[in-house]
Amino acid sequence: MESLDLEKMSVRDINQYLHKTLPGTDVTELEIINPTGEHNIAVGMDTECTIDVRGHAGYYLGGMNKKANITVHGNVGNGVAENMMSGSVHVKGFASASAGATGHGGTLVIDGDTGLRCGISMKGIDIVVGGSIGNFSGFMAQAGRMVVCGDAGEGLGDSLYEAVIYVKGTIKSLGADAQLEPMTETDHKALKELLDFAGFDHDPKEFKRVASAKQLYNWNADANQEY
Amino acid sequence: MSKHQHLEESVGFSSKTRDYIQRASSTGLYEIRGIGAKRALPSFDDLVFLAGSASRYPLEGYREKCSTKTVLGTRFAKNPIVLDTPITVAGMSFGALSANVKESLGMAATNMGTSTTTGDGGMTPEERNSSKTLVYQCLPSRYGFNPDDVRRADAIELVIGQGAKPGGGGMLLGQKVNARVAGMRTLPQGVDQRSACRHPDWTGPDDLAIKIAELRELTDWEKPIYIKIGATRVYHDVKLAVHAGADVIVVDGMQGGTAATQTVFIEHVGIPTLAALRQAVEALEDMDMFGTVQLIVSGGIRSGADVAKALAMGADAVAIGQGMMISLGCNSETYIKDGEHHSAEADYAALGTKAGFCHHCHTGKCPTGVTTQDPILEQRIEPKVGAKHVTNYIKTLTMELTTVARACGKSNVHHLEREDLVALTIESAAMAKLPLAGTSWIPGVTENK
Numbered sequence: 001m002e003s004l005d006l007e008k009m010s011v012r013d014i015n016q017y018l019h020k021t022l023p024g025t026d027v028t029e030l031e032i033i034n035p036t037g038e039h040n041i042a043v044g045m046d047t048e049c050t051i052d053v054r055g056h057a058g059y060y061l062g063g064m065n066k067k068a069n070i071t072v073h074g075n076v077g078n079g080v081a082e083n084m085m086s087g088s089v090h091v092k093g094f095a096s097a098s099a100g101a102t103g104h105g106g107t108l109v110i111d112g113d114t115g116l117r118c119g120i121s122m123k124g125i126d127i128v129v130g131g132s133i134g135n136f137s138g139f140m141a142q143a144g145r146m147v148v149c150g151d152a153g154e155g156l157g158d159s160l161y162e163a164v165i166y167v168k169g170t171i172k173s174l175g176a177d178a179q180l181e182p183m184t185e186t187d188h189k190a191l192k193e194l195l196d197f198a199g200f201d202h203d204p205k206e207f208k209r210v211a212s213a214k215q216l217y218n219w220n221a222d223a224n225q226e227y
Numbered sequence: 228m229s230k231h232q233h234l235e236e237s238v239g240f241s242s243k244t245r246d247y248i249q250r251a252s253s254t255g256l257y258e259i260r261g262i263g264a265k266r267a268l269p270s271f272d273d274l275v276f277l278a279g280s281a282s283r284y285p286l287e288g289y290r291e292k293c294s295t296k297t298v299l300g301t302r303f304a305k306n307p308i309v310l311d312t313p314i315t316v317a318g319m320s321f322g323a324l325s326a327n328v329k330e331s332l333g334m335a336a337t338n339m340g341t342s343t344t345t346g347d348g349g350m351t352p353e354e355r356n357s358s359k360t361l362v363y364q365c366l367p368s369r370y371g372f373n374p375d376d377v378r379r380a381d382a383i384e385l386v387i388g389q390g391a392k393p394g395g396g397g398m399l400l401g402q403k404v405n406a407r408v409a410g411m412r413t414l415p416q417g418v419d420q421r422s423a424c425r426h427p428d429w430t431g432p433d434d435l436a437i438k439i440a441e442l443r444e445l446t447d448w449e450k451p452i453y454i455k456i457g458a459t460r461v462y463h464d465v466k467l468a469v470h471a472g473a474d475v476i477v478v479d480g481m482q483g484g485t486a487a488t489q490t491v492f493i494e495h496v497g498i499p500t501l502a503a504l505r506q507a508v509e510a511l512e513d514m515d516m517f518g519t520v521q522l523i524v525s526g527g528i529r530s531g532a533d534v535a536k537a538l539a540m541g542a543d544a545v546a547i548g549q550g551m552m553i554s555l556g557c558n559s560e561t562y563i564k565d566g567e568h569h570s571a572e573a574d575y576a577a578l579g580t581k582a583g584f585c586h587h588c589h590t591g592k593c594p595t596g597v598t599t600q601d602p603i604l605e606q607r608i609e610p611k612v613g614a615k616h617v618t619n620y621i622k623t624l625t626m627e628l629t630t631v632a633r634a635c636g637k638s639n640v641h642h643l644e645r646e647d648l649v650a651l652t653i654e655s656a657a658m659a660k661l662p663l664a665g666t667s668w669i670p671g672v673t674e675n676k
């Protein structure tokens with residue numbers, strides 16, 4: 001395993017190694033040690049490999065990731081795996097705001113809780129949260145699935161498009177145009193797969209499904225201030 | 228009784244205002260439209276040049292060289308943008324514009340050695356292939372935003388706001404969201420597509436600095452990062468953008484256009500480009516960053532004179548949107564197909580408007596084929612014809628710019644300076660902080676002389 005030490009290298013040096021040098025090697029397993037809350041670690045990955053970040057990281061850990069499977073043995077700041085395209089990011093601790101924002105693909109797993117706006121504007125990513133999520137999560141979420149094993153905050157799924165949210169615990173309030181819908185067999189199956197991927201042992205039958213009521217899809221006078 | 232009837236229309240409740248009230252009463256909806264502010268505003272028209280005379284001598288118009296080379300992004304980027312003219316094409320989305328229009332703009336910009344800019348909705352292959360220098364916008368919606376396109380771009384423009392609607396998000400009504408547009412934006416076909424007004428993963432200037440650093444990490448510090456702001460509190464916003472690490476700042480004044488926005492935004496939010504530009508330059512000067520961070524100004528730039536005035540006031544370049552659309556035929560009575568002019572009057576009439584009055588870009592039924600996704604209407608712009616018109620337009624503006632610069636004795640258009648300008652009205656003198664013509668009075672700055 002290749003070890004990169006953030007006490008000896010800068011974030012810039014590490015990212016340039018990951019972008020430019022790594023693809024020409026046969027290294028497939030890496031670890032980054034002493035991250036000490038640095039921002040922008042392993043941003044823009046485009047190589048199949050596993051990266052273990054041993055400690056806490058700052059903003060945008062694994063931002064715009066393609067192909068890499070990244071595990072953080074600690075907590076992360078804002079925008080973990082933002083705009084992820086493929087691969088996976090697994091946070092063993094807690095995540096701050098905007099986790100998985102605008103992600104197009106891949107899977108983001110957070111063992112603990114996340115802050116505000118988890119999955120905001122998600123575009124196809126799957127997000128599985130072991131704990132609870134903050135207010136305004138799933139705002140304008142377009143596609144993909146978000147699983148919350150704990151509770152959801154206020155305004156969940158406001159202005160949802162086609163993304164689906166599954167919540168096991170309580171929902172403080174739903175946002176405009178979000179509604180509870182019955183779970184189907186397809187939901188149970190999809191949820192089971194996502195929970196298994198994340199390594200969480202929950203019964204899919206205990207989850208609720210939140211999706212768009214589609215009343216804001218087209219501009220109309222009855223939408224009032226919600227549009 | 229007098230035989231003369233006395234009819235007096237109310238100024239406050241004019242026919243325009245009454246129409247507005249009655250429209251609101253019948254629909255219960257605010258009006259959404261395209262194009263920019265239609266009201267009269269202080270503008271570059273209110274400034275004139277003091278050219279060479281006995282105290283300054285001009286350069287020979289057709290013989291002496293006048294450089295238009297423009298370099299953007301010299302602060303941190305390894306590969307700054309080098310252009311042959313300071314006249315760039317403003318960000319306009321594929322979705323708002325057709326693929327043919329995007330291709331026309333790209334071809335024209337490449338012909339003239341300048342750049343084009345994507346918009347909300349991602350980068351199309353037509354645009355990337357046709358435009359040698361392409362600026363890729365990162366907007367709050369992040370529709371179609373992906374790291375491969377970031378790497379394919381020549382610069383990245385983080386959009387905080389737009390002059391037509393500072394503080395507001397974007398809109399693309401369902402009639403323009405066809406299968407291709409919907410696919411690029413990960414949305415169902417035909418939905419009214421709204422864009423958020425704030426970025427999803429950062430809030431405030433400290434976060435912005437980290438976001439910029441992320442984009443630099445992604446691109447290995449190679450590409451310039453622009454920050455675009457809609458003109459409101461420009462002085463403070465420019466300082467914050469510099470602090471956050473911008474290479475280039477784009478200031479978009481309230482005359483800037485839009486494909487679809489609430490009229491209340493277009494006409495009542497933001498400040499004119501003239502005032503915005505002066506505030507931006509002051510902020511850079513106060514931070515000792517003038518020349519280190521480059522400034523692009525946009526919002527109602529139409530002519531070579533406007534470009535020259537913007538440069539003299541301190542801009543490094545301009546970006547033009549509506550002017551490019553008009554060059555392509557927007558608001559013309561005819562469109563060109565197979566080399567022939569064809570009347571578009573019936574299509575304007577179907578929209579309830581006329582050539583010269585149209586602001587119906589939001590409908591997707593553009594009579595001249597500029598702002599449409601309709602497979603028939605979009606054929607009204609043939610990329611080669613469109614490119615020729617836009618090339619000619621940029622060429623003309625560049626020639627006008629050098630004409631004025633030479634007259635002011637400058638061998639480089641970037642040597643135009645504030646001292647070359649005076650204002651024709653007290654408002655413009657105060658906003659631009661230039662002396663009123665024939666006096667040395669700058670309202671709010673000097674004593675009245």
Ligand code: SF4
Pocket residue numbers: 261262552556557558559585586587588589592593594595596597598
């Ligand atoms: S002619 Fe087309 S581009 Fe011009 S204002 Fe009308 S709809 Fe918009």
